[in-house]
Amino acid sequence: MTSAPVIRFDNVSKTFERPDGRGSFVAVDKLSFEIAPGEIVAVLGKTGCGKSTMFNIVAGLIEPSSGKALVDGHDPFRDFDYFRGKIGIVFQGDRLMPWRSALDNVLLGLQILDTDDSQARETAMRWLARLGLSGHENDYPHALSGGMRQRVSIARAFAVDPNILLCDEPFSALDEMTARDLRAEFVRLVRQTHKTAVFITHQIGEAMEIGDRVLVFQRPARIAYEARLSPGMSEAERQAVQQQIMAVLAQEPASVA
Ligand SMILES: Nc1ncnc2c1ncn2[C@@H]1O[C@H](COP(=O)(O)OP(=O)(O)OP(=O)(O)O)[C@@H](O)[C@H]1O
Ligand SMILES: [Mg+2]
Incomplete structure (x- = not known):
């Protein structure tokens, strides 16, 4: 794709001070990726792997400790006003x-x-x-x-x-049937209105239903696996991707800092 990315992370890290004052904790570790205009990217990862931290950086709510995050060519934290309505x-x-x-x-x-x-x-x-x-x-x-x-x-x-939609596990509290309807509706609306979307989830099925691309995070947030999902994929190809994702997620235990 030749057009400039809507979202670009270049070696972004985020470190938090531990609440007990005993040093710091890396939530995002040298994360780099690009999201093109019109893409729907699902970000999948276990609890505590840094998905919301990444999300908050894109939304301009927190600033990276190092590296560069650009959204629409602007710094989402420093140019916060630029993003009003975007x-x-x-x-x-x-x-x-x-x-x-x-x-x-x-x-x-x-x-x-x-x-x-x-x-x-x-x-x-x-x-x-x-x-x-x-x-x-x-x-x-x-x-x-x-x-x-x-x-x-x-x-x-x-x-x-807005040009960009950010969703942090929006349907995780809903029953599966309702969530499925809303997912389909969401994808339809994003396509119709030509928006770019980042959709965070911890469910493999949801990531694969929503994303043109799935980024699988491991803790601290870094991309452990990436898959592109085209509508023309066979069921066998989708299942192979699902197996790969499951294998990557199985590599680490769910844990909390
Ligand atoms: N403001 C903060 N201060 C200190 N530590 C934080 C802060 N925000 C997040 N963390 C830590 O960073 C790590 C990643 O948190 P984050 O909320 O990004 O995970 P997540 O992948 O969104 O998890 P979940 O799926 O449970 O929502 C966690 O260990 C969390 O405790
Ligand atoms: Mg979260």
Whole structure:
């Protein structure tokens, strides 16, 4: 692919001080990768391997200890303002504001961007409808099911029309059938709107359903295996990839620092 990468990590490391003051802890270790425009990349790895730390660096919430992270050619931490409206985030929990209705939750991002009121309302209503929530615009989060709340968060992320979507295990708390529907919906929406997406998960099946490419992380976050998944792949080829991924994940025990 010849176009400039949307996301580029060049030898990025992140070190945290240990809470007990006894030295430091490496969460991300000289991580390098590139994500091209329009790609959907699934990042897969065991708990504690540094996925969210990588995610937070892309989102500009934390700064690398060394190396360079570039998103859209800019430093996501230092040029934070540049990214207003350019990155949509779906967190693990739905992170909706309980005192705001579904509509008002989706409106939030648009209001932050100073979108004209009636236009913002129309956009928010359209995205809620697209996610099958017509008639629930005025419901508060406590009155919605987990799947519906997660749909509101997806509507909220898409409504600001960001170039980049970042998702950190958005469907992990849902039952498998609901999660499968939302995954298919998510991929369809990303394709239709030509966005670039990074999708974090710890489930192999989910990574392979969502990603054009799967990056398998080992702890501390580094790429232990990478697979490209083309729609034309045979079932046998997909199974071979799945076996490889399982073998890589089996190499390390799940552990917490
Ligand atoms: N702010 C912090 N201060 C100290 N240590 C941290 C901090 N954030 C993360 N860590 C440590 O870095 C390691 C990686 O954490 P991270 O949240 O990136 O893992 P993860 O792959 O997202 O795990 P999970 O699948 O459980 O969400 C963990 O050992 C964690 O304890
Ligand atoms: Mg995490």
